[in-house]
Amino acid sequence: MRNLTQFTIFLAAAWTAAFANISASAAPAAPIALACPAATTGTVGLAYSSSLKATGGVPPYTISITAGSLPTGLTLNATTGAITGIPTAPGASAFTAKVVDSLVPGAGGAPNSTTANCNINVGAPSLSIKSVSFFSNISIYKDTAGTTAKLITNPMWTSSGTNERVGYAGGAKTSVSVTLHVDKPAPAAIPNVTIQAKVAGVGNLTGAKPVTIPGTASDFVISGLVSDTAFPKQTKYFADNSLTIDWTYTIPGGAPIAIGPTSHTLYVTLQSPISGTTVFLTTIHLAVSKDGAATAQDAFNNTWNNFFAGPANTKGWDNRTLYYYQPNIGFTSCSPYQVQLLKNGNGQCTSWAKLLIGSLAVNGISSRMYTIYTANGDEFLVKDWTYGNAGAPPVAGDPHKYPMTFKAALGEMVPSPTAPKAVYGNMTSLDTIPGQNTKPPAEKVFARHFIVKYAPTGTDCTKTDCYYDPSYGVTYRDETGFQNNAVDGYLKRFPTDAVSSGWVAKPAGLNIKFKAS
Amino acid sequence: MKRRLLLLALAWGYGMAQAANVHIVDGSTCAKTVHIFEAGQRIEIPSVEMQAEIAAPGGGSAKADILLIYEPKSGLALWRYQASDPENPGGITERFEQDSVVVAQNERLMEFQLIGSSLWLRESKEKFSTMGDAQRAMLTRIERFGTTAAALMLQSFHEVNLSDALDVDFLHERDNPHPARRARIREASRSGSDWRVVLDGPNGDAVEVTLDETLTVKAVAPVVR
Numbered sequence: 093m094r095n096l097t098q099f100t101i102f103l104a105a106a107w108t109a110a111f112a113n114i115s116a117s118a119a120p121a122a123p124i125a126l127a128c129p130a131a132t133t134g135t136v137g138l139a140y141s142s143s144l145k146a147t148g149g150v151p152p153y154t155i156s157i158t159a160g161s162l163p164t165g166l167t168l169n170a171t172t173g174a175i176t177g178i179p180t181a182p183g184a185s186a187f188t189a190k191v192v193d194s195l196v197p198g199a200g201g202a203p204n205s206t207t208a209n210c211n212i213n214v215g216a217p218s219l220s221i222k223s224v225s226f227f228s229n230i231s232i233y234k235d236t237a238g239t240t241a242k243l244i245t246n247p248m249w250t251s252s253g254t255n256e257r258v259g260y261a262g263g264a265k266t267s268v269s270v271t272l273h274v275d276k277p278a279p280a281a282i283p284n285v286t287i288q289a290k291v292a293g294v295g296n297l298t299g300a301k302p303v304t305i306p307g308t309a310s311d312f313v314i315s316g317l318v319s320d321t322a323f324p325k326q327t328k329y330f331a332d333n334s335l336t337i338d339w340t341y342t343i344p345g346g347a348p349i350a351i352g353p354t355s356h357t358l359y360v361t362l363q364s365p366i367s368g369t370t371v372f373l374t375t376i377h378l379a380v381s382k383d384g385a386a387t388a389q390d391a392f393n394n395t396w397n398n399f400f401a402g403p404a405n406t407k408g409w410d411n412r413t414l415y416y417y418q419p420n421i422g423f424t425s426c427s428p429y430q431v432q433l434l435k436n437g438n439g440q441c442t443s444w445a446k447l448l449i450g451s452l453a454v455n456g457i458s459s460r461m462y463t464i465y466t467a468n469g470d471e472f473l474v475k476d477w478t479y480g481n482a483g484a485p486p487v488a489g490d491p492h493k494y495p496m497t498f499k500a501a502l503g504e505m506v507p508s509p510t511a512p513k514a515v516y517g518n519m520t521s522l523d524t525i526p527g528q529n530t531k532p533p534a535e536k537v538f539a540r541h542f543i544v545k546y547a548p549t550g551t552d553c554t555k556t557d558c559y560y561d562p563s564y565g566v567t568y569r570d571e572t573g574f575q576n577n578a579v580d581g582y583l584k585r586f587p588t589d590a591v592s593s594g595w596v597a598k599p600a601g602l603n604i605k606f607k608a609s
Numbered sequence: 610m611k612r613r614l615l616l617l618a619l620a621w622g623y624g625m626a627q628a629a630n631v632h633i634v635d636g637s638t639c640a641k642t643v644h645i646f647e648a649g650q651r652i653e654i655p656s657v658e659m660q661a662e663i664a665a666p667g668g669g670s671a672k673a674d675i676l677l678i679y680e681p682k683s684g685l686a687l688w689r690y691q692a693s694d695p696e697n698p699g700g701i702t703e704r705f706e707q708d709s710v711v712v713a714q715n716e717r718l719m720e721f722q723l724i725g726s727s728l729w730l731r732e733s734k735e736k737f738s739t740m741g742d743a744q745r746a747m748l749t750r751i752e753r754f755g756t757t758a759a760a761l762m763l764q765s766f767h768e769v770n771l772s773d774a775l776d777v778d779f780l781h782e783r784d785n786p787h788p789a790r791r792a793r794i795r796e797a798s799r800s801g802s803d804w805r806v807v808l809d810g811p812n813g814d815a816v817e818v819t820l821d822e823t824l825t826v827k828a829v830a831p832v833v834r
Contacts, residue, residue, distance in 0.1 A: 428786075461784075465781075469725045469771070470725070539781055541786055586724070587766055
């Protein structure tokens, strides 16, 4: 009986143990699961931290990305599932994450695994350009201010509509200051952002500077953006806002993020203007509006070409016609001052000479005003100039448009340097140049005339014309040439004359004098 | 000079042969005053201006502005005749005041005008008891010479060309081609046997031109203001 009892006790214990073992190995584990990161959004430049959360199965887990990818700049901890880092680019990232548990194969099963399809959207602050200022540039004065010349000041471009013209000297680097606005801010300020300004069409002009983008909707200024390279030393005109600056910002390790472009009208001169030169919109326009002059002579030719064949062809920067004695404007109403010519659109020979000199000086080209006068003190009468051959009609619609032209056979005083030789017209009084000397005689009487001498080193002015007359768009060789071809006669005034005149024939010999002003 | 002599001869010839019909335009006679220098002082003396219509030799007529100035102390008179500006008749007194400087000195009136770079001078030693006498004498002469009186008058001027003595930039407003912006006479005076004429340039500077008794330029010196 004792044995039976002992067996029964043993059997019961064994059974219990066996049952217990059976019970332990067959207990159902929680199914493995993987949850996407709780933080589904991030911001470029700002630290991101979230995790893929695994549950169930037999830990520890191994987590991986099996399809798609995390946002650039973020990394996954395969053990913990943590996703951290600083996103470097905006965008939506869809990825499939997989988790595998630690169930030992062969012990009654295989490792459990599951996947999850997740998304993390990375945003970026939205910026816009509010204003752009250009520094280290050529200071340009507005034509319209007259004697109180008004400097174009920064900012030269604003989102509210300001878009002033900008000038740079060839060989200079752009230096820009920009005011940006945070339209859609990030949750916090983003440090170490690089603002870039890439100038299209002028090689690789870029400038960069690290800044912090505010975490609020506000303005912030970045100054001292200096281009990596300089403008070439040749004239260049970016007309009609054809110079585009593409503004971007970049966080470390990231790709540029567009802010937007700004467009500018910009002049690049051959070189720095002559010291002391007041640069006006029209003088820089006349100096630079034709591209590609890489030498002083080329730049001179381009500038003079704006004056050639008479001021009727000379336009201001805004395409206004600039007049040498504007029709129906009296002699005394035509100013000798360049600023008044630019402001009012009409002027006499002095202002035209100064306009040419000032336009050349913009490109660093030196020239000098010369006075034409008579040795005996008489006044002189310029001829009535006609187009081409005698009898040529005035320009339709503009009875005053009679540029002075010359006889090619003389070998001098021909329009130069680029235009074909013209033919000297007749000497019939046509009362052509308006506004002056409206009383008889209809000839044009001057006490003096003002022209410009341009004679770079090495020029032989006995063989080429060095005297340029922007009032008439022609060139002169010397005093004799002017007397023979430009002067119709001389006027001597007497004390008994109420109106003016007593005519004196041309005196024998040379009566015309040129003198540096 | 030959041209002037010819004109003078023609004028005399015509005037001696036939007196011109001179008609003073009604209402044009006007008593005024002008300024002259006397003993270094600028004084005011009476003058009269009128407009005359003068029969031209070939028919028709011409208008002229006439001015007579009269220095009552000495009885010296000086007259001016010039063809009317058809667009702006009259105003001869104002033009005279603007253009001419007259010095009363030693029984003569000396008139100075600066036109362009030339100094024009003429003197009058004609004396009359009254201004009325002077006016009658003037009209008689105009009747005699008619429209050629202008040429006759021109003969009475002596021209001194200063273009060699003065810089072109003194005579004209700087950088201005306009013929009217010129130097003007500020004052004239007698100094010993010389004439001293102070000219104000249009650019703010001034010079004193000294002419000797023969009206030759003796010296030009800047005037410090």
